Amino acid sequence: MAAALLGVNIDHIATLRNARGVAYPEPVQAAAIAEQAGADGITVHLREDRRHITDRDVRLLAETIQTRMNLEMAMTDEMVAIAIATKPAYVCLVPEKREELTTEGGLDVAGQLARSRDVVAKLNDAGILVSLFIDADEKQIDAAKEVNAPYIELHTGHYAEAQGQTQVEALAQLQKAARYAKDLGLVVNAGHGLHYHNTQAIAAIPEIFELNIGHAIIARAMFSGLHNAVADMKNIIEQARR
Numbered sequence: 001m002a003a004a005l006l007g008v009n010i011d012h013i014a015t016l017r018n019a020r021g022v023a024y025p026e027p028v029q030a031a032a033i034a035e036q037a038g039a040d041g042i043t044v045h046l047r048e049d050r051r052h053i054t055d056r057d058v059r060l061l062a063e064t065i066q067t068r069m070n071l072e073m074a075m076t077d078e079m080v081a082i083a084i085a086t087k088p089a090y091v092c093l094v095p096e097k098r099e100e101l102t103t104e105g106g107l108d109v110a111g112q113l114a115r116s117r118d119v120v121a122k123l124n125d126a127g128i129l130v131s132l133f134i135d136a137d138e139k140q141i142d143a144a145k146e147v148n149a150p151y152i153e154l155h156t157g158h159y160a161e162a163q164g165q166t167q168v169e170a171l172a173q174l175q176k177a178a179r180y181a182k183d184l185g186l187v188v189n190a191g192h193g194l195h196y197h198n199t200q201a202i203a204a205i206p207e208i209f210e211l212n213i214g215h216a217i218i219a220r221a222m223f224s225g226l227h228n229a230v231a232d233m234k235n236i237i238e239q240a241r242r
């Protein structure tokens with residue numbers, strides 16, 4: 001059976017850049033490196049408060065990504081207009097809370113059927129494939145089907161945070177939800193909070209098409225790249241007086 005695809009979320013390259021208000025590290029460069037390493041797609045979350053990825057990043061990435069862009073965004077008129085102007089391959093609609101550190105829960109599609117149907121239709125009409133970031137809950141999966149979203153992304157954050165028996169149960173819930181959604185004809189992605197010690201069980205779920213993973217990959221990149229980064233700087237200093 002084919003492996004799940006990997007979408008690499010590069011939000012936290014922009015988080016690091018914005019923390020200093022400088023021009024590096026550059027998300028466009030991160031996307032290119034991720035693609036060269038085998039990423040099947042690049043994910044960015046254009047938050048309403050622009051805390052990491054900016055409008056400029058989205059514009060440049062849309063021109064330079066060689067695989068496909070998955071634009072995560074809230075279901076607002078402003079974001080819908082940006083998506084239609086940008087035309088990423090995918091839009092993933094996510095809930096947003098201003099004060100949250102990262103996305104906390106899934107989108108309540110069942111609680112806003114009319115609005116969800118309208119936004120999905122607008123994006124579908126623009127040729128964008130829409131995914132809904134939802135909890136592993138049959139009510140939300142039914143709602144995703146009802147509003148004509150072709151894709152869902154199952155929120156793995158609760159599984160990622162849980163431990164012991166609670167994690168076993170969260171995994172079983174994700175497995176069941178993936179089966180249920182695939183049987184309804186939805187394409188099933190998953191993501192959030194996945195890291196080097198909890199991804200394997202999710203990647204083994206046969207119904208999952210693609211995993212979106214960001215924070216853990218960017219965090220590991222610091223350590224896998226730190227040796228060379230220090231050696232490069234040492235080299236510049238040593239060469240300076242020669």
Ligand SMILES: CC(=O)[C@@H](O)[C@H](O)COP(=O)(O)O
Pocket residue numbers: 009011012045047072094101102103133191192
């Ligand atoms: C929707 C999702 O699970 C993540 O992509 C998350 O929204 C990333 O956003 P942050 O990078 O701001 O945590």
Ligand SMILES: NCC(=O)COP(=O)(O)O
Pocket residue numbers: 009043153190191192193194212213214215216
């Ligand atoms: N949709 C999930 C995503 O893009 C990556 O989330 P994380 O790995 O940064 O938690």
